[in-house]
Amino acid sequence: MRKQLIGLLWVSILIGAASTALAQNPLTADEAETLVTNSTNSKKVIKVIQDRGVGFTVSRNYIENLKRKGVKENVLAALCVAATGPLSKDQLIVLLKSGMPDESLAALVKNRRLTFKPSDDDLDEFRGLGAGDQLATALQNSQWIIETLSNRKLIPGTAAAAHPGPYQDSAGSKVDPPVPVYHPSPQYTKEARQARISGNVSMNIVVNEKGEVTDATVVRGLGYGLDESALRAVKSWKFKPARRDGTPIAAKVTVEVSFVLDAQDLPGIQQ
DSSP: OHHHHHHHHHHHHHHHHTTSGGGGSOBOHHHHHHHHHHOOOHHHHHHHHHHHOBOSOOOHHHHHHHHHTTOOHHHHHHHHHHOOSOBOHHHHHHHHHTTOOHHHHHHHHHHHOBSSOOOHHHHHHHHHTTOOHHHHHHHHHOOBEEEEEESSOOOTTOOSSOOOOOEEOTTSOEEEOOEEEEOOOOOOOHHHHHTTOOEEEEEEEEEOTTSBEEEEEEEEOOOTTHHHHHHHHHTTOEEEOEEETTEEEOEEEEEEEEEOOOGGGSTTOOO
């Protein structure tokens, strides 16, 4: 009973915070779980998620944990939409099950892109869940992001987005995408910090057979010196090279670098 009361108290705080300066700080995984599992008012919960956004990866394990706790599909969908970075297969399945219109899903895929390369089996599965022609076309044409890394310190071997698995190219060969093994974080610039700029810098890069970045071009930037900072960092990255049928090959892929402000940089947030 005491634990339930504490959970309800936190829900009231989180809902109230949606209209205060605290709303500028995205929900953490623990805050989001407390919110969605202790409130029966889905409309208010979704409003808080939309206002605050989420500052964590909505992973398969996270989704499955909330499902076991009885969280509704429309609330799970709100978390997936509010998340930043490319969409995972599990997030797409949640959004399809929630009944999100095909046109809206197609636009979301085009804007966010994917952490995986959809196979024919994936497309069949999505159509079975209600995907229409617009979404199917968006999935087939979408870029897939091999990695999203942050300016914050990372635990070696982890990242904000899961590594995509192997796929077959047009010739039927098995291709394993390159995987970052050394990825120093970019530095926030003084100008961007003062202007409270955050978000993702998206780049097309070429990784050669030795796992070295030989070319990098910004395709969607943030300005304020963050694009240059991201380029400097990415050009120093080292990869396990892509392989075709086990043979190392050069590959052109898309990566994203996420710039995240710390709490002390946000107005109204005290440490």
